[in-house]
Amino acid sequence: MALFQKGQSGNPAGYHKGSRHKATLLAEKMLADDQNEILRAVIEAAKAGDSTAMKLCIDRLVPLRKGRPIAFNLRPVETAVDVAVAIGELSRAMADGELTVDEASAAASVIELHRRAIEMTDIERRLQKLEEASTR
Secondary structure, eight states: OOSSOTTOOSOTTSOOTTOOOHHHHHHHHHHHHTHHHHHHHHHHHHHTTOHHHHHHIIIIISOOOSOOOOOOOOOOOOSHHHHHHHHHHHHHHHHTTSSOHHHHHHHHHHHHHHHHHHHHHHHHHHHHHHHHHHHO
16 A cells, blocks of 8 residues: 555655755856856866866867768658668668668668658548548
């Protein structure tokens, strides 16, 4: 037997979901007030050889890019047949080393979304024809 129902807080008068602790809010305000000076100090420490400051600069100031633009030849995808051709082209590009597995997978996901759109358009067109035929 559970004391509390699912989704019900044990302390209904407690913090609301998404609320932030006073100490966190204060620390953020202090940092915001002095952010330029702090940033300059971290950069100067990094220049002086402080490896922790260097890591901070790299990790926070110049974050790693997630993904990159990729360029490869891909014919327009307008029909279900074009989808199969496009997936084949992706497979070839991956096998030839033009694309990584992750890049090919991401591109295949976009092509799959396109396939679904083609399919839904086709279903809608067929349904409209059936409705028109049934009203005659």
